[in-house]
Amino acid sequence: MKIVVAYKWAPNPQDAEVAPDGSVDWSRAKGAVSEYDPVAFEAARQLADATGGEVVGLTVGAASVDSPLARKAALSRGLDRLVVVADDRLADADGTRLAAVLAAAVRSIGDVDLVLAGDSSVDVAEGQVPMTLAGQLGWLGMAAVSGVTPSADGVVVERDLPGGITTLALTGPAVLAVTTDAVVPRVPGMKDILGAAKKPVEVVPLDALEVPDVVAATTLSGSRPETGNRRGVIIDGADASSAAAELVAALRTARAL
Amino acid sequence: MTASTQDAGEPEVDFDVVVVGSGPAGSVAAYRLAQAGLSVVLIERGEAPGSKNLSGGVLYGRVLDEVFPGFADEAPVERRITRHVTTFLTPDSSVGIDYAGRALAEPVNAVTVLRARFDPWLAGKAEEAGVFLMPGVRVDSLLTETGPDGATRVVGVQAGDDQLRARVVVAADGVNSFLARSIGLRRKEPTNHMAVGVKAVVKLPRGVIEDRFGVTGDEGAAHAIVGDCTLGIGGGGFLYTNTESLSLGVVLRLDDLVRSGRTAIEVFEHYSQHPGLAHYLRDGEIVEYGSHLVAEGGLAMVGEVATGGLVVVGEAAGLTINSGLTVRGMDLAIGSAIAASDAVAEAVAAGDVSAAGLAGYRRRLDASFVMQDMRTYAKAPAFLERTGMYGAYGELAASIFEGVFTLDGTPRKHLTKVAWEAFRRSPVRARQLVSDGWAGVKAL
Ligand SMILES: Cc1cc2nc3c(=O)[nH]c(=O)nc-3n(C[C@H](O)[C@H](O)[C@H](O)COP(=O)(O)OP(=O)(O)OC[C@H]3O[C@@H](n4cnc5c(N)ncnc54)[C@H](O)[C@@H]3O)c2cc1C
Numbered sequence: 001m002k003i004v005v006a007y008k009w010a011p012n013p014q015d016a017e018v019a020p021d022g023s024v025d026w027s028r029a030k031g032a033v034s035e036y037d038p039v040a041f042e043a044a045r046q047l048a049d050a051t052g053g054e055v056v057g058l059t060v061g062a063a064s065v066d067s068p069l070a071r072k073a074a075l076s077r078g079l080d081r082l083v084v085v086a087d088d089r090l091a092d093a094d095g096t097r098l099a100a101v102l103a104a105a106v107r108s109i110g111d112v113d114l115v116l117a118g119d120s121s122v123d124v125a126e127g128q129v130p131m132t133l134a135g136q137l138g139w140l141g142m143a144a145v146s147g148v149t150p151s152a153d154g155v156v157v158e159r160d161l162p163g164g165i166t167t168l169a170l171t172g173p174a175v176l177a178v179t180t181d182a183v184v185p186r187v188p189g190m191k192d193i194l195g196a197a198k199k200p201v202e203v204v205p206l207d208a209l210e211v212p213d214v215v216a217a218t219t220l221s222g223s224r225p226e227t228g229n230r231r232g233v234i235i236d237g238a239d240a241s242s243a244a245a246e247l248v249a250a251l252r253t254a255r256a257l
Numbered sequence: 258m259t260a261s262t263q264d265a266g267e268p269e270v271d272f273d274v275v276v277v278g279s280g281p282a283g284s285v286a287a288y289r290l291a292q293a294g295l296s297v298v299l300i301e302r303g304e305a306p307g308s309k310n311l312s313g314g315v316l317y318g319r320v321l322d323e324v325f326p327g328f329a330d331e332a333p334v335e336r337r338i339t340r341h342v343t344t345f346l347t348p349d350s351s352v353g354i355d356y357a358g359r360a361l362a363e364p365v366n367a368v369t370v371l372r373a374r375f376d377p378w379l380a381g382k383a384e385e386a387g388v389f390l391m392p393g394v395r396v397d398s399l400l401t402e403t404g405p406d407g408a409t410r411v412v413g414v415q416a417g418d419d420q421l422r423a424r425v426v427v428a429a430d431g432v433n434s435f436l437a438r439s440i441g442l443r444r445k446e447p448t449n450h451m452a453v454g455v456k457a458v459v460k461l462p463r464g465v466i467e468d469r470f471g472v473t474g475d476e477g478a479a480h481a482i483v484g485d486c487t488l489g490i491g492g493g494g495f496l497y498t499n500t501e502s503l504s505l506g507v508v509l510r511l512d513d514l515v516r517s518g519r520t521a522i523e524v525f526e527h528y529s530q531h532p533g534l535a536h537y538l539r540d541g542e543i544v545e546y547g548s549h550l551v552a553e554g555g556l557a558m559v560g561e562v563a564t565g566g567l568v569v570v571g572e573a574a575g576l577t578i579n580s581g582l583t584v585r586g587m588d589l590a591i592g593s594a595i596a597a598s599d600a601v602a603e604a605v606a607a608g609d610v611s612a613a614g615l616a617g618y619r620r621r622l623d624a625s626f627v628m629q630d631m632r633t634y635a636k637a638p639a640f641l642e643r644t645g646m647y648g649a650y651g652e653l654a655a656s657i658f659e660g661v662f663t664l665d666g667t668p669r670k671h672l673t674k675v676a677w678e679a680f681r682r683s684p685v686r687a688r689q690l691v692s693d694g695w696a697g698v699k700a701l
Contacts, residue, residue, distance in 0.1 A: 012304070017544050020542075028373070030304075030305050030308075030377075032304060032305075068384060068390070069305065069392065072391075073393070187417075188393065188394075189394070189416065189417045189418060189419040190300070190391065190394055190416050190417075190419040190420075190421055191419045193391050193393075193394065194271070194298075194389070194391075194421075197389065
């Protein structure tokens with residue numbers, strides 16, 4: 001079984017600055033594998049080990065997604081090899097365009113049975129790329145996948161949906177977006193990182209791919225999530241026991257207790 | 258990834274050298290060892306170099322110029338310090354001595370750096386030289402064995418389930434150095450050897466910084482602040498200019514802080530709201546905040562720096578100087594890395610990495626500005642803290658400050674000697690200096 005894991009080299013939210021007006025400044029943020037993607041690496045590895053398959057990492061984005069650090073960070077998490085499309089023309093690409101480039105790259109890799117991805121990216125968090133990718137490929141797309149196991153002629157997929165857990169059998173190619181708790185991803189050790197440096201990396205030029213034009217959406221307006229009716233009570237914690245008493249009193253007044 | 262200098266019959270090693278910690282000490286050591294043709298892995302527990310590091314951020318850079326000539330033009334440095342201001346705070350006043358001298362600018366003497374940007378650059382230099390950079394890994398312990406001479410020696414490191422073997426391990430793991438401690442090279446320091454630093458990065462527009470601090474272009478100012486800023490706790494404050502932010506912090510002696518019953522955060526808040534600093538900080542926005550230990554024991558803290566298969570560099574070896582007005586650690590870290598990498602390369606080439614084989618490190622360190630300065634400041638109680646107030650004697654003060662703040666990589670002279678030499682060249686007579694000086698101070 002040949003499994004591709006589509007992942008994002010995204011700015012690390014730990015380095016982002018949130019201004020008092022709620023806007024986020026990513027300019028000081030360093031890149032990292034998007035937080036929800038290592039689950040997909042791990043699920044793919046386990047599936048490939050059970051079926052004797054191969055796991056290919058795939059990322060597309062600006063030139064900065066391809067650095068020695070970025071390569072090792074991905075390859076140390078259970079991949080067999082890596083395919084990268086790194087081009088500054090993709091610096092501001094939206095999810096639809098990224099999905100189109102990913103689809104072109106999946107086609108160029110060839111003979112892919114399954115694409116796994118995290119359920120959304122940590123910086124954009126639209127959760128739209130995996131399903132658009134499925135559409136571009138003309139494959140089955142499924143979100144909220146909480147488990148994948150091999151079966152005789154394909155895979156068995158478990159989905160965690162609001163109505164309960166559903167188990168499905170798939171035979172054709174599919175794009176699956178896995179939930180953050182589907183499996184526990186490994187923490188790469190020294191040998192994983194040393195091994196990562198020896199694994200093959202294929203850099204595919206953007207111009208070598210046939211990427212169809214995509215429809216662009218125009219954002220008309222935006223608003224920030226309601227932060228609720230915060231009272232902004234600040235309790236002086238200098239004396240722990242009186243602070244606790246004050247907290248209890250405040251919660252009572254607010255009818256939370 | 259295997260060693261470049263494998264001899265038959267020797268145990269297999271994964272690398273010639275394992276360097277633990279990618280601060281200034283570790284990255285410079287790794288870079289120079291790779292340049293010497295050795296295979297080197299640089300292990301850092303942070304997700305990226307610099308992510309765990311907090312520093313006031315004035316790098317006395319001439320020693321780094323030896324490693325990377327003209328580094329200030331290429332590295333992500335914030336500003337070149339052309340102005341050193343010493344401010345004495347009382348609860349409602351501040352007295353400043355402003356030393357702006359051309360000697361500070363040419364060649365570049367000191368620069369401000371933000372470690373989140375500077376450390377990745379240094380580690381990147383090492384990586385370009387062939388070092389295998391391994392972030393996101395915390396080394397748990399040293400691997401040891403009994404060597405042919407019967408002595409215990411370090412043969413590698415352990416992290417999680419994995420082990421890496423090397424001829425030499427360089428412990429560049431910073432102030433706490435659990436590695437140096439685990440092998441008995443350092444002890445848990447008494448609290449009077451430690452200080453706690455609290456630091457914030459305060460964002461302000463470039464033009465505002467230049468106006469408030471009297472600098473232009475890529476020039477910058479370093480303010481040392483003493484007096485009321487620490488609520489009577491031994492230590493001092495600093496305020497340094499970056500390109501578009503200020504580094505604001507206090508360094509507090511741990512024993513004194515504990516005795517005072519206050520928290521470091523409390524002192525920092527008092528300091529950051531001090532009226533004497535308000536005009537610099539107004540409308541600034543805190544974008545980063547953290548606290549970190551600093552070694553303060555001076556010479557008394559520097560013990561053995563090498564044993565079989567192991568050398569200890571930078572703050573892990575206790576190499577910091579707090580003169581009362583400046584905290585220096587990064588330049589000493591780099592100086593020790595130069596001494597250690599030369600000695601390690603030599604020992605590996607000679608096939609003797611025993612304690613005796615690595616003894617060249619201590620010899621080189623002793624001969625360098627690093628230990629010479631450590632010795633100077635060991636004997637000198639912060640002379641400047643007591644005499645810096647004689648600011649009325651502008652020329653005299655200026656030459657003292659030039660001597661103290663201009664670090665060109667040559668060993669520092671004893672502070673009293675710096676002052677004395679300046680004094681001898683000055684027309685001011687001794688008695689006049691002492692009496693007028695005090696009168697002046699009281700009158701301020
Ligand atoms: C508030 C404050 C202000 C300061 N101001 C200045 C100043 O203005 N100028 C100056 O020169 N110095 C200053 N210093 C001192 C300076 O920061 C240090 O002396 C200097 O950083 C020491 O460099 P180093 O490379 O030895 O250690 P560090 O810079 O501390 O680097 C050690 C590295 O090792 C890593 N590490 C630790 N343990 C492990 C492990 N087990 N496994 C893997 N990695 C590990 C850490 O994550 C870190 O990256 C200041 C310090 C503080 C706290």
